[in-house]
Amino acid sequence: MMVKVLMPKGSDTMTEGKVLKWVKKEGDPVSTGETVVEIETDKVDMEVEAMGGGVLRKILVQSGKVVPVGELLGVIAKPDEDISSLLKGGGAVGAQPPAGSPVQAPAPAPAGVALVPPSAGPAPAAPSPATGGSRQAVMGVAKPSAPEPTNGGRVLASPLARRMAQEMGLDLNRIAGSGPAGRIVRQDVERAALLAVGTRSARVAEAEGAGVHPPAPAPTLPRRPAPAPTGREFYDEPLSSMRKAIAIRLVQSKAPVPHFYLTIEVDMGRAKELRESAKALNPDLDLSYNDLILKACAAALELHPQVNASFQGEAIRYYRRIHLGVAVAVEEGGLITPVIRHCEGKSLQEISREAKDLIARARSRKLNPDEYTGATFTVSNLGMMGIEEFSAVINPPEGAILAVGTVAEKPVVVKGRIEVGLRCRMTLSCDHRVVDGATGAKFLQTLKQILENPVYLAF
Amino acid sequence: MSILTYREALNQAMCEEMRRDETIVLMGEEVGFYQGAYKVSKGMLEEFGPMRVLDTPITELGFTGLGVGAAMVGLRPIVEMMTFNFAILALDQIVNSAAKMLYMSGGQFPVPMVIRGPGGAAHQLAAQHSQALEAWFCYVPGLKVVMPSTPADAKGLLKTSIRDDNPVVFIESEVLYGTRGEVPEGEYLIPLGVADIKRQGSDVTLVAHSRMVFLALEAAADLAKEGIEAEVIDPRTLRPLDTETLVQSVKKTNRAVIVEEGWPFCGVGAQIVDTLQSLAFDYLDAPILRVTGADVPTPYAKNLEHLAFPDKQRVREAVNKVLYRQPANGDKS
Numbered sequence: 005m006m007v008k009v010l011m012p013k014g015s016d017t018m019t020e021g022k023v024l025k026w027v028k029k030e031g032d033p034v035s036t037g038e039t040v041v042e043i044e045t046d047k048v049d050m051e052v053e054a055m056g057g058g059v060l061r062k063i064l065v066q067s068g069k070v071v072p073v074g075e076l077l078g079v080i081a082k083p084d085e086d087i088s089s090l091l092k093g094g095g096a097v098g099a100q101p102p103a104g105s106p107v108q109a110p111a112p113a114p115a116g117v118a119l120v121p122p123s124a125g126p127a128p129a130a131p132s133p134a135t136g137g138s139r140q141a142v143m144g145v146a147k148p149s150a151p152e153p154t155n156g157g158r159v160l161a162s163p164l165a166r167r168m169a170q171e172m173g174l175d176l177n178r179i180a181g182s183g184p185a186g187r188i189v190r191q192d193v194e195r196a197a198l199l200a201v202g203t204r205s206a207r208v209a210e211a212e213g214a215g216v217h218p219p220a221p222a223p224t225l226p227r228r229p230a231p232a233p234t235g236r237e238f239y240d241e242p243l244s245s246m247r248k249a250i251a252i253r254l255v256q257s258k259a260p261v262p263h264f265y266l267t268i269e270v271d272m273g274r275a276k277e278l279r280e281s282a283k284a285l286n287p288d289l290d291l292s293y294n295d296l297i298l299k300a301c302a303a304a305l306e307l308h309p310q311v312n313a314s315f316q317g318e319a320i321r322y323y324r325r326i327h328l329g330v331a332v333a334v335e336e337g338g339l340i341t342p343v344i345r346h347c348e349g350k351s352l353q354e355i356s357r358e359a360k361d362l363i364a365r366a367r368s369r370k371l372n373p374d375e376y377t378g379a380t381f382t383v384s385n386l387g388m389m390g391i392e393e394f395s396a397v398i399n400p401p402e403g404a405i406l407a408v409g410t411v412a413e414k415p416v417v418v419k420g421r422i423e424v425g426l427r428c429r430m431t432l433s434c435d436h437r438v439v440d441g442a443t444g445a446k447f448l449q450t451l452k453q454i455l456e457n458p459v460y461l462a463f
Numbered sequence: 464m465s466i467l468t469y470r471e472a473l474n475q476a477m478c479e480e481m482r483r484d485e486t487i488v489l490m491g492e493e494v495g496f497y498q499g500a501y502k503v504s505k506g507m508l509e510e511f512g513p514m515r516v517l518d519t520p521i522t523e524l525g526f527t528g529l530g531v532g533a534a535m536v537g538l539r540p541i542v543e544m545m546t547f548n549f550a551i552l553a554l555d556q557i558v559n560s561a562a563k564m565l566y567m568s569g570g571q572f573p574v575p576m577v578i579r580g581p582g583g584a585a586h587q588l589a590a591q592h593s594q595a596l597e598a599w600f601c602y603v604p605g606l607k608v609v610m611p612s613t614p615a616d617a618k619g620l621l622k623t624s625i626r627d628d629n630p631v632v633f634i635e636s637e638v639l640y641g642t643r644g645e646v647p648e649g650e651y652l653i654p655l656g657v658a659d660i661k662r663q664g665s666d667v668t669l670v671a672h673s674r675m676v677f678l679a680l681e682a683a684a685d686l687a688k689e690g691i692e693a694e695v696i697d698p699r700t701l702r703p704l705d706t707e708t709l710v711q712s713v714k715k716t717n718r719a720v721i722v723e724e725g726w727p728f729c730g731v732g733a734q735i736v737d738t739l740q741s742l743a744f745d746y747l748d749a750p751i752l753r754v755t756g757a758d759v760p761t762p763y764a765k766n767l768e769h770l771a772f773p774d775k776q777r778v779r780e781a782v783n784k785v786l787y788r789q790p791a792n793g794d795k796s
Contacts, residue, residue, distance in 0.1 A: 163745050183787050321665065
C-alpha cells in the first residue's frame with residue numbers, strides 16, 4: 005500500500021507552502037501518525053504526519069522549496085513495492101504556480117482518495133492528487149494503477165456556488181472546489197473573488213519594483229548600517245509565506261473597502277490607577293493598558309453592535325458575539341492576529357490571561373489556524389513602540405479596526421491651567437459601507453468614557 | 464402569563480374551549496373517572512359532567528367512528544387516543560371517514576374534530592409502543608397534523624385546532640408532558656400552518672418538531688461555542704407546512720439539517736427536503752441532510768434504544784457536513 009505525503013492546506017488562505025525540514029530520510033521506516041516532514045504555511049509552521057506506515061521511499065521536494073498545496077512531497081510504501089506509478093507525474097513536482105493564475109480547474113482525484121478534495125491553489129498535473137481541504141484530508145491512500153475517475157468534463161458546484169459565480173462573472177472552470185469530490189461551494193467562489201482582486205494589485209506592485217528592506221532591529225539607538233557592499237544597487241529578498249499572505253490580504257482590504265478614520269484622545273489616568281490597584285491587590289494580576297483597552301472595546305461593542313459588523317455584499321452581518329483580534333508583530337518579521345473569542349462574556353482577568361497566552365504563542369508562530377481566524381473586530385497597538393497615533397488597515401471582512409498609540413504624559417489644559425496628563429490617542433478605521441461617521445464617533449465616545457471611568461468594567 | 468406544564472396547558476386549552484362552546488365534547492379511554500391516562504383531562508369530568516366527558520370502551524375504531532358521526536351532525540368532538548400507537552386501529556375512520564367526508568359529500572358534511580394524544584418514542588416501551596407515526600397522517604389529504612413542542616404552543620395550537628372545521632390530528636409528546644413554560648392566559652390562539660423560529664441563526668437551518676426541537680436547540684448551543692450559529696425552526700404544524708418560513712431561512716443560511724424521531728423512508732423530513740430543494744434550489748450550498756430514527760422497530764434494550772434515535776452528536780456531525788467543516792476537536796493542525 006502506498007501512502008502519499010502531500011503539502012497540506014493549513015488555512016483557508018494558504019495556496020502554497022515551504023518544506024522546512026524532512027524529519028525522516030529516504031529509507032527510514034515510518035509508522036502511522038509519525039511526523040515525516042515540517043512545513044511552513046503562510047501563518048504557522050506545522051508538522052505533517054504519515055497517514056500510513058512503511059518506509060519513506062522517496063523525497064520529491066527538498067527542504068527550502070515552495071510548492072503548491074496538494075503537491076506530492078514524498079512517498080511512503082513497502083520496501084519492495086513498485087512506486088513508479090506515483091513518480092510518473094514528476095514533471096509537475098516542485099512546479100511554481102503560474103503567475104497571475106492562482107485559481108485553476110481542479111485535477112481529477114485518483115480513485116481511493118475520495119476524501120481528497122481539490123481546493124484553491126494550482127493543482128499539480130495528473131496523476132498527482134488534487135489539493136486538499138484540510139490537513140486530515142490531504143494525505144490519501146492511493147491505489148496504484150487505479151483508473152482515473154472523471155466527472156465527464158462536468159464541473160461540480162453547489163447550486164448556490166453556480167448562481168454566485170454567474171452573478172460575479174466568474175468562470176467556474178477556473179475555480180477549484182473544496183467540497184466532496186471537488187464540489188465548488190460558496191466559500192470557494194468567495195475566495196476566488198477575493199483572489200482575483202488581490203493578485204491583480206500584487207502584480208502591479210511587483211511591476212513597480214518595490215524593494216524589500218531587511219529587518220532593522222533597534223533595541224536602543226539604531227547603529228549606523230555597515231556600508232553597502234559594492235556591486236548592484238539593490239537586492240531582492242524572496243517573500244516569505246507570511247509576507248505574501250499579508251500583501252494579499254491588505255490589498256484585499258485597502259482597495260475595495262472604503263476606509264475612513266476617526267481619532268480621539270483618552271485620559272488614561274484612572275486606567276493607570278486601576279492597573280496599580282489591581283497589582284497591589286494581587287501581584288500576579290499584571291494588567292496591561294492593552295488588556296484594559298480590549299475589555300473596554302468589548303464593552304463598547306456591546307453598546308454599539310453596529311460597529312461589530314461586516315459587509316456581506318447583499319447584507320450587513322451584525323455579530324452577536326464579540327471576537328477580538330489582537331494584531332501581533334512576529335519576531336522575524338510579519339504579523340498575525342490571534343483572536344480572543346466571546347469577549348462579551350469575559351472578565352478583564354480572563355481577557356488579560358488569554359491575550360497574554362495568545363500573544364506569546366503568536367510571536368513564536370505556535371498558533372492553530374482556528375486561533376487566528378474569525379475575529380469580528382481588531383485592536384492594533386503600537387504604543388509600546390512610542391507611536392503617538394496611526395491608522396490601521398481593516399482586516400476584512402471586519403467592519404472596523406482600532407489603532408492604539410502610546411500612553412504618555414503630556415501637558416493638558418485643565419480649567420485654564422496647564423497640568424500633566426496621561427493621554428492616549430486612538431484611531432478607529434471604519435468600513436464606510438458598514439459604519440457611518442456618527443456611528444463610529446459614538447462608539448469612540450463610549451470607549452473613551454469607559455476608559456476614563458474604568459469602574460464601569462466592574463459591573 | 465403563568466408557568467404551566469405542557470399537560471396543564473393542554474387541559475387549559477380544552478377547558479377554556481368547552482366553556483366557550485357547549486358543542487365540544489371529549490371522549491376516549493379513561494378520560495373521565497381516571498382523569499386521563501396521562502392526566503391531561505384532570506378535573507374535566509367534574510366540571511363538564513358525563514354528557515360531555517365520555518369514557519369509552521377499548522375500541523379505537525368504534526369511538527373514532529362515533530366522533531366522526533357526532534361531528535357530521537353538529538358536535539365538535541375531541542377524541543383522545545391513549546397513545547397514537549392505538550390510532551393505528553382507528554385508521555380506517557381517520558383516513559377513510561374523517562379525512563374524506565367533506566370531499567365525498569360535496570361539501571355538505573364538514574368533520575370538525577380533533578384526534579389527540581401522545582405520540583413519539585418514550586423510554587423502553589419497545590417496538591409496538593414507542594414510535595413516531597406522524598408521517599402516516601401527514602400523507603392523507605383532508606387531515607391537518609399538529610405537533611407542539613412547548614406548553615405555550617400546546618395551548619395556542621390546541622385551541623385553534625378545536626375551532627378548525629377540518630379533522631385535526633394533534634400529536635402530543637409523552638416525554639414533554641411534564642415540561643414547564645410560560646403560557647399566556649385566556650384567549651391565546653396560534654394559527655395552524657405557521658412555523659416558529661425557536662432560535663435565530665445565520666449559518667445553518669435546523670428543522671425539528673416536537674421533542675426534537677430541544678435536541679436541535681442543545682446542539683445549536685454547543686455549535687455556538689464553536690462560532691456556528693444555527694437557526695432552529697419548529698414547523699409546529701406538519702400539514703399544512705409553513706414552507707415560506709423554511710425557505711426564507713434556507714435562503715439566508717444556504718444549508719439545512721432536518722432532525723426527526725421517525726423512520727427515514729418517506730418520513731416527514733423527506734417531504735421538507737422536497738419542498739426546500741424545489742423552492743430554494745439556487746440558494747443551497749450543500750445537500751440537505753436528515754438525522755432520523757433508525758430504520759428498525761424500536762429496540763427494548765436501553766443501549767440499542769439509545770442508538771435508534773437522533774442524538775446531539777449526530778446532529779453536530781450533520782451540521783459539520785453541510786458546512787464542509789472539520790469537527791473542531793479532531794482538528795490538530
